[in-house]
Amino acid sequence: MIELTVNGHAHRLDASPDMPLLWALRDLLDLTGTKYGCGIAQCGACTVHLDGEPVRSCQTKLADVAGKQVTTIEGLHPEGRHPVQLAWVAEQVPQCGYCQSGQIMSAAALLARTPRPTEEQVAEAMDGHICRCGTYQRIKAAIHHAAIQS
Amino acid sequence: MDGMIETSRRLFLGATGAALLVPVIARAQPAPAPTPPGMGDPGPNRGPGQVVPFIRIAADNSVTLLTPVTEMGQGTHTAHAQIIADELGCAFEAVRVEVGQPALPWRRQPANEQSSGASFGIRFWHDPLRRSAAAAREMLVAAAAQRLGVPMAELAVAEGRVSHAASNRAVTFGEVAEAAAQLPIPAQPVVKPPAERRLTRQPLMRKDIPAKVTGAQRYASDIKLPGMVYAVARLSPVPRAELDGFDRASVASIPGVLDVVPLRRGAAVVATNTWAAIEGAKALSIRFKATPEDGLSTEAMMRTLRQRTRTGEAARYRNEGDINAAAANGARVIEADYEAPYLAHACMETENATARLENGILELWVPTQNQDWALQGAARGAGVDAAHVRVHTTIAGGGFGRRFMGEVSEQVAQCVRHMGRPVKLIWLREDDIGQGWFRPAAAARLRASLDAQGNPTGFNFRTAAQSIFAELRPALMARPGTVDIFAAQSVATDHRYRWGGNIRAEWARVDFQMPVYIWRSVGSSQNGFFVESFVDEVAHATSKDPLEMRRQLLAHDRRALNVVNTVAERAGWGTSLPAGRHRGIAYVESYGSLCAHVAEVSVTGNRVKVHRVVVAIDCGDFVNPNTIAAQMEGSVVMGLSAMMGEKVTLKDGRAEQVNFDAYPVARLSHAPQVETHIIASGEAMGGVGEPGVPPLAPAVCNAIFAATGRRIRSLPLADHGLSF
Numbered sequence: 001m002i003e004l005t006v007n008g009h010a011h012r013l014d015a016s017p018d019m020p021l022l023w024a025l026r027d028l029l030d031l032t033g034t035k036y037g038c039g040i041a042q043c044g045a046c047t048v049h050l051d052g053e054p055v056r057s058c059q060t061k062l063a064d065v066a067g068k069q070v071t072t073i074e075g076l077h078p079e080g081r082h083p084v085q086l087a088w089v090a091e092q093v094p095q096c097g098y099c100q101s102g103q104i105m106s107a108a109a110l111l112a113r114t115p116r117p118t119e120e121q122v123a124e125a126m127d128g129h130i131c132r133c134g135t136y137q138r139i140k141a142a143i144h145h146a147a148i149q150s
Numbered sequence: 151m152d153g154m155i156e157t158s159r160r161l162f163l164g165a166t167g168a169a170l171l172v173p174v175i176a177r178a179q180p181a182p183a184p185t186p187p188g189m190g191d192p193g194p195n196r197g198p199g200q201v202v203p204f205i206r207i208a209a210d211n212s213v214t215l216l217t218p219v220t221e222m223g224q225g226t227h228t229a230h231a232q233i234i235a236d237e238l239g240c241a242f243e244a245v246r247v248e249v250g251q252p253a254l255p256w257r258r259q260p261a262n263e264q265s266s267g268a269s270f271g272i273r274f275w276h277d278p279l280r281r282s283a284a285a286a287r288e289m290l291v292a293a294a295a296q297r298l299g300v301p302m303a304e305l306a307v308a309e310g311r312v313s314h315a316a317s318n319r320a321v322t323f324g325e326v327a328e329a330a331a332q333l334p335i336p337a338q339p340v341v342k343p344p345a346e347r348r349l350t351r352q353p354l355m356r357k358d359i360p361a362k363v364t365g366a367q368r369y370a371s372d373i374k375l376p377g378m379v380y381a382v383a384r385l386s387p388v389p390r391a392e393l394d395g396f397d398r399a400s401v402a403s404i405p406g407v408l409d410v411v412p413l414r415r416g417a418a419v420v421a422t423n424t425w426a427a428i429e430g431a432k433a434l435s436i437r438f439k440a441t442p443e444d445g446l447s448t449e450a451m452m453r454t455l456r457q458r459t460r461t462g463e464a465a466r467y468r469n470e471g472d473i474n475a476a477a478a479n480g481a482r483v484i485e486a487d488y489e490a491p492y493l494a495h496a497c498m499e500t501e502n503a504t505a506r507l508e509n510g511i512l513e514l515w516v517p518t519q520n521q522d523w524a525l526q527g528a529a530r531g532a533g534v535d536a537a538h539v540r541v542h543t544t545i546a547g548g549g550f551g552r553r554f555m556g557e558v559s560e561q562v563a564q565c566v567r568h569m570g571r572p573v574k575l576i577w578l579r580e581d582d583i584g585q586g587w588f589r590p591a592a593a594a595r596l597r598a599s600l601d602a603q604g605n606p607t608g609f610n611f612r613t614a615a616q617s618i619f620a621e622l623r624p625a626l627m628a629r630p631g632t633v634d635i636f637a638a639q640s641v642a643t644d645h646r647y648r649w650g651g652n653i654r655a656e657w658a659r660v661d662f663q664m665p666v667y668i669w670r671s672v673g674s675s676q677n678g679f680f681v682e683s684f685v686d687e688v689a690h691a692t693s694k695d696p697l698e699m700r701r702q703l704l705a706h707d708r709r710a711l712n713v714v715n716t717v718a719e720r721a722g723w724g725t726s727l728p729a730g731r732h733r734g735i736a737y738v739e740s741y742g743s744l745c746a747h748v749a750e751v752s753v754t755g756n757r758v759k760v761h762r763v764v765v766a767i768d769c770g771d772f773v774n775p776n777t778i779a780a781q782m783e784g785s786v787v788m789g790l791s792a793m794m795g796e797k798v799t800l801k802d803g804r805a806e807q808v809n810f811d812a813y814p815v816a817r818l819s820h821a822p823q824v825e826t827h828i829i830a831s832g833e834a835m836g837g838v839g840e841p842g843v844p845p846l847a848p849a850v851c852n853a854i855f856a857a858t859g860r861r862i863r864s865l866p867l868a869d870h871g872l873s874f
Contacts (some may be wrong), residue, residue, distance in 0.1 A: 024425075096223030097545070097547070100362055
């Protein structure tokens with residue numbers, strides 16, 4: 001049994017300690033907002049917060065999160081109205097949307113530690129993500145938007 | 151079709167008198183009227199409150215649009231809701247959009263398939279959707295007139311209500327929808343004139359975005375059915391190779407693994423969770439049959455393509471004037487060889503499908519761009535009649551042409567049949583890229599002749615490439631010498647440059663056993679790069695400004711001229727730039743739209759930076775300008791990504807790049823600022839999802855030439871030692 005806290009709720013999972021957090025979230029806890037994209041930490045679609053820091057859940061084993069706080073896109077804000085989420089709507093960022101949970105989680109973590117990021121800081125925080133639809137211009141605008149709002 | 155005959159007859163009579171009435175009617179009568187798109191038997195989509203096939207109205211006044219088109223990010227569902235709300239006379243917010251299942255009204259002819267491609271979402275479906283909504287509105291008004299006991303002419307429609315001002319009474323759509331649904335569908339509904347359209351040509355907020363920022367949006371890969379198990383495919387690294395056999399014992403010790411299902415080109419490992427299935431798929435000891443393609447290498451294939459730009463048979467699709475005479479009489483001939491590689495779609499959501507078989511009905515949830523191919527695949531896989539398959543099209547995590555294939559639908563159905571319970575099947579990224587249906591590689595040889603003053607007098611264009619249609623639509627390519635329309639894209643009638651009236655264009659078909667199909671903008675993505683880079687070469691060879699060169703080639707065509715002039719003006723062509731920045735221009739027509747880019751680029755050592763791209767697109771008319779801007783921004787990034795580093799090579803028949811570590815895709819720091827200028831010329835509506843891609847690579851490469859004097863004739867730029 002692995003004990004972990006996800007979005008403020010304690011869970012005990014009967015799963016292999018080697019199972020990546022990604023699949024535990026999706027298959028065992030039905031938190032499907034966190035996506036599989038590559039399985040090798042190259043695309044960022046699986047990004048969640050571990051004790052507030054963005055991590056790639058496809059490379060994070062359940063054993064590594066025991067006793068820690070996991071936040072997924074579903075837990076970022078109780079009504080889905082985190083400033084980053086609001087900015088993503090205001091700037092009409094998503095196209096297919098599949099990568100956006102991960103993008104939003106990294107953007108939220110960035111703004112939590114750097115409320116007014118420079119262009120370079122935005123690039124550094126977000127370049128681990130791939131958006132195949134190419135929404136980057138709007139992602140940049142939305143991060144700026146959220147930074148101004150908060 | 152009926153409408154066209156009626157219109158032409160009226161015009162004909164008005165212009166020439168009654169004497170010609172008989173032959174016109176005689177010609178119009180024998181052909182039975184084909185069912186207009188959007189009409190006919192709704193088949194499995196039949197439901198309560200269905201006023202017309204595409205539109206259901208519930209008692210609570212909510213409107214459901216059963217659209218033919220898959221939403222894969224391009225924004226079509228929002229635009230379709232705008233068209234329906236506009237024409238029906240209800241609030242945009244009242245319209246919910248679902249994808250209909252394959253049946254006549256949802257299919258396009260002559261293929262008789264429901265599909266989403268060729269940038270057809272708006273340009274083809276705008277009119278059928280609008281006519282459907284107009285028909286539904288007329289039926290609602292007729293039902294309301296009966297209910298209220300007043301003439302139809304006294305009724306007005308707004309905000310989902312039909313009202314009678316004189317008696318101050320009204321009924322809601324929901325109150326009369328069932329009665330309206332019993333009425334015959336008017337054959338000639340009258341659509342609103344453009345001046346009365348309130349919700350189209352408006353930048354309304356996308357309907358799908360709120361759920362996409364909270365994690366609430368369910369993609370097919372997120373579906374969980376009661377009793378469902380999880381399958382992960384392990385497919386042959388040689389895309390054509392068939393399964394020879396596997397060793398079940400190799401996965402028996404993995405906790406959670408339930409079974410291994412044989413597939414045509416591999417196997418699916420089924421488990422109680424995805425992770426166990428992945429572990430099983432990786433550990434599975436599996437053998438594939440040898441194929442003639444086991445030794446296939448792109449190195450040898452590219453050599454063949456280059457050779458075929460010079461020798462052997464080629465199908466000719468343009469031959470105007472006399473290019474040989476033009477060359478012989480000209481003062482100068484300029485020649486160049488170009489090439490472009492195989493490309494992968496790399497949709498963020500890998501190929502997947504979920505299915506269950508209950509009471510003889512196979513239900514399928516799949517992000518597909520071709521519902522009929524998904525349906526046929528699922529029927530084959532489950533061994534059920536196609537009439538017993540239900541296709542639920544989910545919101546897709548990207549498409550770009552990759553999701554036409556029915557493979558995952560067939561495979562998940564095989565798994566369901568084998569396991570006797572619901573199954574979700576996903577492909578790992580390695581198969582999603584490695585299994586291909588790549589954009590074909592192409593080689594090109596271009597030749598221009600010039601007179602003594604440097605004016606172009608002839609253009610000869612020959613490419614060599616695989617056929618897109620040869621494998622999946624063989625009937626279209628059966629006749630020897632047939633030109634694959636994708637090979638001729640942007641060089642056929644959609645190439646407006648005059649070249650002194652002497653033009654020859656040819657395509658040498660080369661059949662490699664490599665799975666190829668459409669990739670966002672398809673042949674235009676290559677031909678656009680070849681032609682627009684070459685035009686730049688011709689301009690520089692004759693000391694002409696690249697914009698002036700294009701103006702000269704387009705001097706006879708006001709519409710095209712306006713597009714290049716608009717992009718030049720908005721980009722400040724000819725004005726000074728910050729030190730180190732240079733501009734490049736390109737103009738490509740595809741999918742009925744004319745699109746031009748000006749890129750601002752700097753090159754420092756071997757490092758290229760694209761700062762700004764100005765886009766002008768003439769797509770005739772439009773529904774949602776914000777969606778168009780988004781498509782242009784995304785097209786620029788996808789074109790840039792392909793140009794920078796994307797390339798699939800084969801070694802021993804296997805793709806050498808199967809994940810994002812080896813197949814580099816553009817990231818945020820690569821993305822330039824994109825400015826979009828929409829030209830509503832009033833011409834026939836063109837596509838938007840694809841035409842923004844082709845001009846990007848040549849615009850940037852032309853800017854690189856302006857910056858460095860270095861001409862790039864093959865992609866990607868990473869092969870030339872350039873980085874970003």
